[in-house]
Amino acid sequence: PRNKKISLAERYLKRAPAKSTSQGYLGKKQQRVENISREQAYTIASEREALATFSQQQTRLKISPPPAQSTVSAGRASSERRSPLEEESLRKAAPEMAAQLPGDPVAVAKQSLQVEVAPFQSVIINTDKVYVFRRMGVDGQLYRQGFIVLSQPFMEHLVAHHFTNQPLSQFSQLKMSVSGSSGKGSILRAGAPVDAPTFAVARQFPKPFDFLALTLTADQVPASSARSSLNLAIVFLSVFMLIGLLVIYRSVNSIVAMSERRSDFVSSITHELKTPLTNIRMYIEMLEQGVASSPEKKQEYLGVLTRESSRLSILINNVLELARLEKKTRQFNMQYNSITSVFSEVMSAMEHNLNQEGFQLHIPAAEVEEFVFDREVIVQILMNLIENSMKFGKDSAVKQITLGAEARPGMVDITVSDTGPGIPKNELTKIFDDFYRVDNSLTKNTGGTGIGLALVKKFVVAMGGRVAAANNTDAGCTITISLPSSLGN
Incomplete structure (x- = not known):
C-alpha cells in the first residue's frame, strides 16, 4: 500500500546502485x-x-x-x-x-x-536530524553504514561538557548552529550576553561534522589572571639569559686572554732563557780564546758568568715553582721566624745587584715578634719584588726600595715600596694574574715573563695570606703582603 510506513533502516540504509552504475568506486573521497x-x-x-x-x-x-x-x-x-x-x-x-x-x-x-571504506560524511535530513554515514564496497556491491545525530541534544551535550564550565563562558557568548545549503538551521546560544562584540572568531567543524558551525563573540576580553605571572617569568627569564650570556662572554674572553698570555709567556720565556745562555756561551768562548789578557779581566768575565748563570737558575726555578704550586705539590715549612733576620738575608743577597744598578735598600726598624711563615719562600718573594722594582725603576730620578713590617691583630703586613713609575690604576688588580704584563711601552722595553708577581701571589695564598698593590702618593707603588701571625689564624 502507498501509505505504508517505511522503517528508518529501509529508508537510509538501502543498498546503493549496482557496480555497473557506481563504476566500482566510493565517491571522490580518499578511501x-x-x-x-x-x-x-x-x-x-x-x-x-x-x-x-x-x-x-x-x-x-x-x-x-x-x-x-x-x-x-x-x-x-x-x-x-x-x-x-x-x-x-x-x-x-x-x-x-x-x-x-x-x-x-x-x-x-x-x-x-x-572491503573498501570511504570517509564518513553527513547529510542534513532536517533541522533536527543529521545522517552521518560512510560507503562500503563489499564483493562488488556498495553499501551505506551510519547513524542519525539529533542536532539539538548533540549541541547541548557539547556546550555542557566543553563550554559551560570553562572560564571562557563568563565573558563570551558561543553560537552553535546547524545549517545546510539553504543557510538555515537549528541554533543554540550559550554563555554571557554580548551586546556590542569587539572580538569574534568563527570555526567550521571538520568532516563528517561539517554541518556544525561555531561563532564566539565577546564585548571585551579580560586580562588573564596568569598574565602578570607570565610577564614576571618572562622578565626573570630575560634577566637570567642576559646574565648567562654575560657569564659566557666573560668566560670566553678570559679563556682567550689566558691563551694569549700563555702564548706571550712561551715567547718571553724563550727569550729570557736564550739571553743568559747566549751571554754565558760568549764569555766562555772569550775566556777560551784568551781575550782576557789580565787577571782582572778574567775576574770580570767570571763575574758575568756567575750573574748570568744565577739569573738563569732563578728563571728556571720560578717556572718549576709555578708548576708545583698549580699542581699543589709544593711543600711549605711553616715555622716561627724573625722577619728582621729575613730582611738582613735579602739585603746581603741583593747588595751587589743593588749597588750595580744604583739603588738603595732602606729597612726601617721593625718591632715585630716572630710569627709563622716559610723562611725560604719569604726570601724568594722579597727578592722577586726587589728585582721587579729595580727592573722598572732603573730610569727613575730617585732609586730607593724600602722594606717594612707592621703587626696588627692576628696578621703581619710586609711591605715592599719603591719610587718607580707606578702601575696604571686599571691594572692594579690584574698584575698578579698568571702571565699578565701591563701593556705599555715600559714593559715592552724591559722584557720579562709575567710569572714573577703571579708566583708571589700563589706563594702568599698558599701560606694563608693575601697580597695587594697600591700606588704611592708621590711616586712608585707599594706591594703589601698580609700573613697570619700564627698557625691558628
Missing part, C-alpha cells in the same frame, strides 16, 4: 581497505542476500524453513520489515553457518573479507 569478519559481512549485507543465504543454509543443514510470512520476494525486500524472529534467526545463523561449512571450522571462522 581505504579494511578486513571484516563474516559476521560483520552478514550484518552489512542486504536483506535479500541475507535471506537467500539463510534459506540455502537451512536446506543444506536440513532445517525446517521459516514461516511463510517471513519469506519475501526480492521485489519486496527493500520495502517490507523483517519480524523480530527473523532478525534473531539471521543473527544467530551467521556463526552457525560458518561452523557448518566444509573444512576446518576454526579456519572458516577466522576467514575475513576485504
